[in-house]
Amino acid sequence: MERVTAKYYIETPLDLEKSAQVLAGEQSSGTFIAVPGETEELKQRFAARVENITLMDVADSPAIPGVLSSGGKYQRAMIEVSWSVENFGYNLPVLVSTLQGNLYELTQFTGLKLMDLELPASYANAYKGPKFGIEGCRKLTGVYGRPLIGTIIKPSIGMTPEQTAELVNTLAKAGIDFVKDDELLGSSANSPFDMRVDAVMDVINRHADQTGKKVMYAFNISDDIDRMQRNYEKVLQSGGTSVMISLNSVGLSGVKKIGDMGELAIHGHRNGWGMLNRHPLLGIEFPAYQKLWRLAGVDQIHVNGIQNKFWESDDSVVKSIEACLTPLLGGYSVLPVVSSGQWGGQAPETYRRTKTVDLLYMAGGGIMAHPDGPAGGVVALQQAWQAAVDGLSVAEAASKYLEFGHSVSVFGKK
């Protein structure tokens, strides 16, 4: 029988093997005392199995504060646990409850993080996954051989549909590939959803008629299920090609419901991610996280960026990009969305470390506040990526390219 395997980074002051067995028991057949009906046969078939334990480190104090001191040492280990597919079938919420449920509550652990998971081949028959992925998003935007260049409408909230459309007009003329709502903007008092779609798509459609290039705009439809479906249809009928969903805020079942509609590229925003990931020994790592959302049908997913404005290290960002570019069950292509404080200066390092142009590369202020205006900002980003692929340094690219040089003179001083 096929099995799902999860890898955890754990910390425990107790016996490592016994603690791992408690986790496996709690997440398959456990209770605090033996009950009638718990036969050996049942256990064989449905019990989670500890597959592997690798001691990594020993610490003097617990990773999560506030727990009782053992007076001893805290062992840190990678463990692998597996479950039969018979336990949950093809049900993502129950899979998540199995992999990320009560186990975080166990006193046996003073730290626990889900690092990765392996899904059996039959999952590919059960989940449609992303309709567009990397190739589909390239086709929708007509961008090949370089990253899609995108930006976020800022200020995050407060602009009218007309102001937004005017900005989109400027950006479209500047040659932008992709624009998105901020995750804080759904339908605000001065930017009702429908009015924004009408105003923005009027600009985008007009521009597409003239140039043959349709800017992809990810409208933030995050909301109740009914309103997400309604707003999705509105975008579709207006000629749009993408919608954005805040993954953690909407949740897995809601995102899958929209992903399964299969007519627009789903831009997956991971806001709230820091809560799930920022502690090194609590929560979930991106390689596991992104697999769940790919199954649910997300076409684009945020991975932060090199030298970002947030807390995350470059190593972690690189690992996230690699995770997205690794096929899942032979496919489930997802486009990594690089953003946060990006302005082009990070392109050489991003390319050096990932060797890919299969990215949606997002700059906010880096485009909108470019000294030559947004058009200069877009051109500068294209130049930065050409330079990156050609192996130029930031300084070399700044000498070669006028607009990128201006970027460096303004944003390089941060």
Add this chain to the structure above:
Amino acid sequence: MERVTAKYYIETPLDLEKSAQVLAGEQSSGTFIAVPGETEELKQRFAARVENITLMDVADSPAIPGVLSSGGKYQRAMIEVSWSVENFGYNLPVLVSTLQGNLYELTQFTGLKLMDLELPASYANAYKGPKFGIEGCRKLTGVYGRPLIGTIIKPSIGMTPEQTAELVNTLAKAGIDFVKDDELLGSSANSPFDMRVDAVMDVINRHADQTGKKVMYAFNISDDIDRMQRNYEKVLQSGGTSVMISLNSVGLSGVKKIGDMGELAIHGHRNGWGMLNRHPLLGIEFPAYQKLWRLAGVDQIHVNGIQNKFWESDDSVVKSIEACLTPLLGGYSVLPVVSSGQWGGQAPETYRRTKTVDLLYMAGGGIMAHPDGPAGGVVALQQAWQAAVDGLSVAEAASKYLEFGHSVSVFGKK
């Protein structure tokens, strides 16, 4: 204009006032550099406002490891931030993205936890909320003046529908009020959902016909939206009164979709909660968390239990029960579900600290492994609560009540 106010516990090595302003900026109109269109008028209307900052403590090391050392001190403070309702209207996912979005990523903070939130009165017009709540669940089960006594089918996974129904039969005869699926069980290889509903409801309906008392069984419908709706209808048509949803696994939009159906009591399981809450300076506290789920229509929500088998302190559990029993916008009644290692011995302390019997009091092994059998287990729990309300100690209750005495002799030795 009405505002939503959030209270955060934060830690920062930087200027407290400036850091709070960064949070407010990031969660309303922020980008790393000023952009055209960001007028003073817009800021006035849509900017988040820092309402209050109270320094609580100063630490020598950061709460979240792995951040750059400031070489200085880490100030811990409670801060209050508010947003105009105009920013998001009545949209729970966008509200969550605002209150719990990118702010966890900010380098200004070495710890950040959402402690509570205050919603304006108009939210009561926008959200149906729990259809049943405390009074509705009492009416459905016919239990008044004491906690509803419940249990979880164990082993968590592996029993056939017939075995489950047989157990439910035993429990119904024993006088149980409530039974639930384990959160690990949706539709397993040997317990397909429909077959389990048929087998269990046959027993429950037969028992109800004979005695007039219908046991509430919370079938775990956590799944895709379509299958949740389908399974909800199956339970409804079979005469059931409740369904269970794993809140974190399904997500806010999915839960609200089911909650809005309004015909069955929604049992909200919070598995995965430790990931969101176990660190004292990361994630979310229960007073904030439960408000979101009450708006989404959850009738019953897990709060762990006194002297539980998990890591959580009794103080925290008491605070969670109090949060549930505090009216939200004048109502939104939700029944706190006490569980985890409960066997009746915790009833006196639970009552002493909360002074309420408005609980769903769940015992697993405490009922199923009672020396007099499940019937003895149920009676022992009823006795424990009568004793608790009468102000008896565990020892006094054990002398007075036979079955509870047997509980003490077995479970009291743990």
